[in-house]
Amino acid sequence: MEIHYVCTGSCHGIATEEQWKGGAKTCGAKSCELFGKPLAKRMFCSKCKKHFNPGEKHSC
Ligand SMILES: [Zn+2]
Numbered sequence: 001m002e003i004h005y006v007c008t009g010s011c012h013g014i015a016t017e018e019q020w021k022g023g024a025k026t027c028g029a030k031s032c033e034l035f036g037k038p039l040a041k042r043m044f045c046s047k048c049k050k051h052f053n054p055g056e057k058h059s060c
């Protein structure tokens with residue numbers, strides 16, 4: 001299970017945990033209504049390629 005940081009706005013941007021630690025902590029898409037806003041933490045299942053909320057039960 002991986003941690004991703006996602007923009008919940010229209011750009012649907014995703015930063016991996018490494019990218020986030022490297023400074024990609026806010027939305028970087030100027031055309032997005034959430035530009036400059038912090039990304040939201042999500043868990044990422046590499047099996048089914050889906051995001052879900054931290055703490056949420058996931059099975060695939
Ligand atoms: Zn965005």
Ligand SMILES: [Zn+2]
Binds near residue numbers: 047
């Ligand atoms: Zn899954």
